[in-house]
Amino acid sequence: MEELEIPVGKKKVRLKFIDMARSVAILLMLEGHFVDDSLALEFRDPENGIFLTWKFIRAFTAPIFLTVTGIIFTYLLLKTQSQPYFSSLRVKKGFKRVLELFFWGFLVQSTGFHVLECIAVGIFAILLCYGLYKLIKVIPLWIYLFLGAVTTFSFYLHLAELPEGAPWPVGFPHFIQNAFHGKAHHAIFPIIPFMGYTLFGALVGTIVFTYEKHVKKWSFLLSFMLIGTLLFFFTKEILGGVDILIRLIRPSFSYSYETLDWIYERLGFVIMELSLLMLIDKLWGHKIREGNLFLKIGQNTLTIYVLHMVLLYGSISGFGLKNFLHLALGPWEVAIGACLFILTFVILIIYLDRIKKRLAFILLPIKKLFNRLFFITT
Numbered sequence: 001m002e003e004l005e006i007p008v009g010k011k012k013v014r015l016k017f018i019d020m021a022r023s024v025a026i027l028l029m030l031e032g033h034f035v036d037d038s039l040a041l042e043f044r045d046p047e048n049g050i051f052l053t054w055k056f057i058r059a060f061t062a063p064i065f066l067t068v069t070g071i072i073f074t075y076l077l078l079k080t081q082s083q084p085y086f087s088s089l090r091v092k093k094g095f096k097r098v099l100e101l102f103f104w105g106f107l108v109q110s111t112g113f114h115v116l117e118c119i120a121v122g123i124f125a126i127l128l129c130y131g132l133y134k135l136i137k138v139i140p141l142w143i144y145l146f147l148g149a150v151t152t153f154s155f156y157l158h159l160a161e162l163p164e165g166a167p168w169p170v171g172f173p174h175f176i177q178n179a180f181h182g183k184a185h186h187a188i189f190p191i192i193p194f195m196g197y198t199l200f201g202a203l204v205g206t207i208v209f210t211y212e213k214h215v216k217k218w219s220f221l222l223s224f225m226l227i228g229t230l231l232f233f234f235t236k237e238i239l240g241g242v243d244i245l246i247r248l249i250r251p252s253f254s255y256s257y258e259t260l261d262w263i264y265e266r267l268g269f270v271i272m273e274l275s276l277l278m279l280i281d282k283l284w285g286h287k288i289r290e291g292n293l294f295l296k297i298g299q300n301t302l303t304i305y306v307l308h309m310v311l312l313y314g315s316i317s318g319f320g321l322k323n324f325l326h327l328a329l330g331p332w333e334v335a336i337g338a339c340l341f342i343l344t345f346v347i348l349i350i351y352l353d354r355i356k357k358r359l360a361f362i363l364l365p366i367k368k369l370f371n372r373l374f375f376i377t378t
Contacts, residue, residue, distance in 0.1 A: 015215065015281065016281045016288055016295060017274065017277035017278045017281040017285075018068060018071060018072055018298075019295040019298035019299055020277045020280065020281065020294070020295065020298065021064060021273065021274060021277055021298070022064075022065070022297075022298030022299070022301050023294050023295065023298035024064065024277075024298075025061055025065045026065075026297060026298065026301045026304050026305070027297065027342060028057065028058070028061045028064075029061050029065070029305070029308075030304070030308055030338075030342050030345060031338045031341075031342060032054075032057075032058040032061055033308065034321075034334070034337060034338045035054065035334050035338055037312065037313070037321075037322055037325065037326055037327075038321075038325040038326065038329045038333075038334055039327070039329060039331070039334045040327050040328060040329060043330060059266065060269050060270060060273075062115055062189055063194075063197045063266045063267065063269070064273065065115060065119070065301070066115070066118065066122060066194060066195075066197035066198045066201065067197045067198065067200060067201035067267070067270045067274075068201060068274075069119050069122065069198055069201060070122060070126065070197070070199060070200065070201020070202035070203075070204070070205060071201045071202070071204045071205040071208065072205065073094065073123055073202065073205065074130075074145075074202040074205030074206055074209070075205040075208055075209050076090055077090045077094065077126070077130060077205075078205070079209070085130075085131055085134045089376065091127060091130070092374045092375060092376050093374070094123055094126070094127050095124075095127065095374055096370055096371075096373075096374040096376065097120070097123055098121075098124050098127075099370075100370070101116045101117065101119055101120035101123070101302075102116075102117055102120050104302065104306050105117040105120065107306075108306055108309040108313075108315035108316065109309065109313075109315060112178065112187060112188055113178050113179045113182075113187035113191075114187075114188050114189060115189045115194075115305075116302075116305065117179065118189040118190070118191060118194050118195060119198065121179070121191050121195055122195045122197075122198025123198070125195060125199060126199065126202045129141065129144040129145055129148055141206050142203055142206045142207070145199050145200075145202045145203040145206060146203055148196075148199045149196045149197075149199035149202075149203060150196075152191075152193055152196035152199060153193045153196040153260060153263050153264070155192050155193070156192050156193040156259065156260060156263065157259050157260065159181050159192050160259045162181055165183050166183070167183040168180050180192055193260075193263050197266075197267065197270070200267060204271075204274075216281075216282055220278075221279055221282065222275075224274060224278065225272060225275040225276075227268075227271055228268045228269070228270070228271030228273075228274070228275055229268070229272060230268070231264050231265065231267055231268025231271065232265055232268030232269050232271075232272055233268070235261045235264040235265045235268065236257075236258070236261050238264075239258075239260055239264065240257055242257065243257040293346070296349055297346065300349055300352060304345050304348075304349075307345070308341075308345065311344070312341070321341075325337070
């Protein structure tokens with residue numbers, strides 16, 4: 001995965017906060033999945049402060065992933081906006097990425113619709129918005145992305161009212177219904193509302209690209225912090241005001257804005273985290289060297305995700321740590337196990353380049369095949 005770069009004069013300043021965010025998200029995911037699968041039920045006390053804090057933080061892992069994916073994909077896409085749509089290397093790589101994510105997603109968990117498939121649909125939606133922008137240039141890209149994100153979040157008002165097991169869209173194949181509101185296998189990260197985070201991330205990526213010379217300035221950083229703070233702490237009040245306005249125009253409007261508050265609160269938390277990482281990047285980013293291990297973890301999230309599914313849940317093989325540890329450990333055992341689990345993947349990243357060289361005889365032909373399928377010549 002590429003790092004974002006911003007040209008400042010003749011120098012290129014790397015936006016390390018993006019890879020920091022991905023690293024934080026993937027490490028939280030490793031810890032969260034291990035704890036959730038192995039912690040015994042009797043220790044899941046809803047009144048325990050430590051457990052409540054863990055559960056609170058875990059809720060933001062997927063939104064961070066989805067938002068950051070939208071940021072980096074759209075920023076890199078806009079760097080090639082002078083090229084025709086179907087000739088753009090980024091567009092071709094985007095469609096290729098969509099196929100890859102669907103492939104790995106269904107390979108590691110064929111019975112449901114998980115985060116990889118949700119990211120794939122999000123990237124596909126960004127490509128559609130970008131195509132409309134290229135076709136109708138009088139409308140800025142951020143408007144398409146904003147409308148798409150808000151619509152995605154808002155449609156959750158309808159799906160939230162459906163009874164358990166009621167499939168939607170009605171009459172469609174099960175694998176499509178499962179991506180929204182399935183009868184047999186509910187999506188863990190359904191398109192509605194989770195794709196909205198990817199689209200909002202794309203909106204942020206557009207802002208970063210447009211104001212790239214200002215990203216390292218205090219005004220940009222503080223603006224992000226303010227927006228995130230307002231969304232996180234005042235979502236109920238903001239949505240309540242929107243609800244009143246809608247009822248003035250349409251008195252029959254009966255949806256409760258409270259259905260959406262958790263969605264925008266999580267978005268606010270993600271933006272607050274990004275602004276904090278922007279601050280770290282601004283103050284100490286120049287001390288972080290190329291090839292830093294922490295950043296490298298964030299640049300290999302797909303590899304880590306797929307392998308952790310195999311190791312922990314036994315995806316593909318049917319044999320994993322879950323066979324031995326499922327709901328079987330106490331708090332201290334879980335804490336030690338989670339640290340060892342994370343350490344395993346840190347060591348993997350340290351030796352990943354060597355491993356790839358050893359497997360080049362397999363990986364390179366596969367890469368060339370996919371490149372040919374999408375007419376990628378580089």
